[in-house]
Amino acid sequence: MSRSGQSHILAIGGGSFRPSSRYSFIEASPLLRYGLDLTGQDRPKLGLVATALGDSSDWLLKMYGAFAGWDVELSHLTVFPMPNVADPRAWMLEQDMIYVSGGSVANLMALWRLHGLDEAFAEAWQAGVVLSGQSAGALCWHVGGNTDSFGPELQVWAEGMALLPYSCGVHYDSDPQRRELLQRSVADGELPGGYAADEGVGLHYVGTEFIQAVTVEPAGYAYKLEHDGASGVKEVRIEPRLLTP
Numbered sequence: 288m289s290r291s292g293q294s295h296i297l298a299i300g301g302g303s304f305r306p307s308s309r310y311s312f313i314e315a316s317p318l319l320r321y322g323l324d325l326t327g328q329d330r331p332k333l334g335l336v337a338t339a340l341g342d343s344s345d346w347l348l349k350m351y352g353a354f355a356g357w358d359v360e361l362s363h364l365t366v367f368p369m370p371n372v373a374d375p376r377a378w379m380l381e382q383d384m385i386y387v388s389g390g391s392v393a394n395l396m397a398l399w400r401l402h403g404l405d406e407a408f409a410e411a412w413q414a415g416v417v418l419s420g421q422s423a424g425a426l427c428w429h430v431g432g433n434t435d436s437f438g439p440e441l442q443v444w445a446e447g448m449a450l451l452p453y454s455c456g457v458h459y460d461s462d463p464q465r466r467e468l469l470q471r472s473v474a475d476g477e478l479p480g481g482y483a484a485d486e487g488v489g490l491h492y493v494g495t496e497f498i499q500a501v502t503v504e505p506a507g508y509a510y511k512l513e514h515d516g517a518s519g520v521k522e523v524r525i526e527p528r529l530l531t532p
Contacts (some may be wrong), residue, residue, distance in 0.1 A: 295417045296450065296492045297322040298425035300457045303386070304353050312349040315357065316387055316503050318340040318489045322384055322419045324360065325491075331383035333361040334444025338398055339423040341369040342440050346388060366398055376407040384417040387424030391443050393436035404462060405448050412450055422457045425490070429455035432476055433468045443463065443472045451495055456483025459510065474520040480513040487509025488527055498526035 299318055303518055307314035319432060323331050335350050337343055342365040351361055364378055365371045372378045379385060385408075387395075399405045412418050426432045431445035432455040441464045449456075458470045465483075472478040482490050487504030490497065500509030509525040 294412050295325045297419040298490040300420040300485035300488045304419040312352045314466040315353045325417045328383045330358050333359045334382040334385040337388040339395040379411040387420030389422030391436040392423035392426045392434050396401035443477050453481030454478035459483040460485040468518045502527040
């Protein structure tokens with residue numbers, strides 16, 4: 288399989304899919320086209336993972352439908368009631384891009400570690416497979432962020448894979464709890480500095496370096512958060528590149 292020779296992660300704050308006027312369910316947004324373009328393949332192999340939603344067959348079906356008309360080769364990985372492929376590691380390495388859905392990031396990481404999928408994802412990333420995902424599927428690649436995995440009141444969570452040595456904020460403009468808690472947890476040292484994304488915004492990393500933000504929302508932004516050296520946090524707004532429909 289031809290690879291770009293680089294390790295890409297596209298962490299999406301929200302908006303990977305949107306209501307479809309053409310199909311019965313949803314359609315994939317240009318954020319996912321951007322991710323697929325990073326593979327350098329004319330007909331990329333796209334693996335879908337919905338561990339954070341308990342491998343919901345309904346959501347997997349919707350994701351398959353969302354790519355109707357796209358020139359991609361789709362497959363998926365589940366762990367309930369057992370892995371659906373004989374060798375999950377080999378499946379990952381066969382993909383050009385893997386997309387991880389939102390849901391419970393705490394449950395996702397517990398199951399990935401139980402099945403050794405965290406190590407397999409790290410190997411796939413190092414081999415050049417583009418890793419992507421929204422919400423839980425964005426947080427998991429970082430050190431952590433905040434999550435509603437434990438209830439409606441957000442909690443700080445720092446059990447991510449840490450492929451990216453940063454904190455991550457998702458749904459940054461749509462959930463008023465998230466910005467305040469992420470700023471406080473970085474200021475208190477519970478989480479390292481990092482990056483956050485509004486709805487419709489993706490954070491693109493090459494290796495562990497943040498390269499740029501991209502958006503499908505003209506009013507969407509990304510943000511860099513750093514400890515200010517005292518007892519607070521410095522947040523800098525990042526202007527993303529607007530993707531065409």
